[in-house]
Amino acid sequence: TQLLEQSPQFLSIQEGENLTVYCNSSSVFSSLQWYRQEPGEGPVLLVTVVTGGEVKKLKRLTFQFGDARKDSSLHITAAQPGDTGLYLCAGADGNNRLAFGKGNQVVVIP
Amino acid sequence: EAGVAQSPRYKIIEKRQSVAFWCNPISGHATLYWYQQILGQGPKLLIQFQNNGVVDDSQLPKDRFSAERLKGVDSTLKIQPAKLEDSAVYLCASSLIRGASYEQYFGPGTRLTVT
Numbered sequence: 492t493q494l495l496e497q498s499p500q501f502l503s504i505q506e507g508e509n510l511t512v513y514c515n516s517s518s519v520f521s522s523l524q525w526y527r528q529e530p531g532e533g534p535v536l537l538v539t540v541v542t543g544g545e546v547k548k549l550k551r552l553t554f555q556f557g558d559a560r561k562d563s564s565l566h567i568t569a570a571q572p573g574d575t576g577l578y579l580c581a582g583a584d585g586n587n588r589l590a591f592g593k594g595n596q597v598v599v600i601p
Numbered sequence: 602e603a604g605v606a607q608s609p610r611y612k613i614i615e616k617r618q619s620v621a622f623w624c625n626p627i628s629g630h631a632t633l634y635w636y637q638q639i640l641g642q643g644p645k646l647l648i649q650f651q652n653n654g655v656v657d658d659s660q661l662p663k664d665r666f667s668a669e670r671l672k673g674v675d676s677t678l679k680i681q682p683a684k685l686e687d688s689a690v691y692l693c694a695s696s697l698i699r700g701a702s703y704e705q706y707f708g709p710g711t712r713l714t715v716t
Binding site: 579589591593 | 605641642643644645646649657692694704705706707708709710712
């Protein structure tokens with residue numbers, strides 16, 4: 492089983508601040524995805540990164556895949572209350588099975 | 602386009618009882634997944650179907666859990682008998698083809714409480 496560790500587990504910030512959360516593993520992944528999950532809902536895919544060193548931007552969210560394809564980070568600029576949620580990273584193995592981390596719970600206070 | 606549908610949304614049962622969950626994937630999605638998400642954890646894959654065949658059920662506790670996908674569309678997941686540690690959210694997801702499994706679309710989940 493490929494283990495994905497996400498840190499910090501919980502983060503509370505004021506509206507307008509920036510934040511970065513991390514997803515780390517000792518395993519290499521063919522691709523890595525970030526999801527956001529809100530209470531009572533299923534995870535919603537935000538982005539997929541495939542190439543080592545790849546950077547993708549989704550409005551105020553910036554995702555980076557490590558050069559060795561073992562880790563990733565998510566940076567949110569000028570966080571808003573709507574960014575509140577559980578951010579899950581998931582790595583795909585050679586058989587395209589997804590292994591999820593425990594998530595980064597982000598709370599943005601108005 | 603309609604999303605992944607699941608029912609019921611909530612279920613409370615006593616231990617040793619049986620329970621079944623239903624999932625209707627997005628139309629045309631050949632691959633269907635069932636995940637278990639325990640509070641404070643990420644989703645854990647239980648079983649993956651490609652059309653109506655099982656691709657991966659290595660993490661399914663087969664002594665009490667079973668799943669089927671008749672006609673390659675809807676799917677049911679059953680627990681019999683339930684244990685306290687089965688309390689979790691059961692998520693269904695679907696994707697177009699196995700090679701694109703990284704683009705999975707999740708349903709809202711069924712929250713199971715076993716007392």
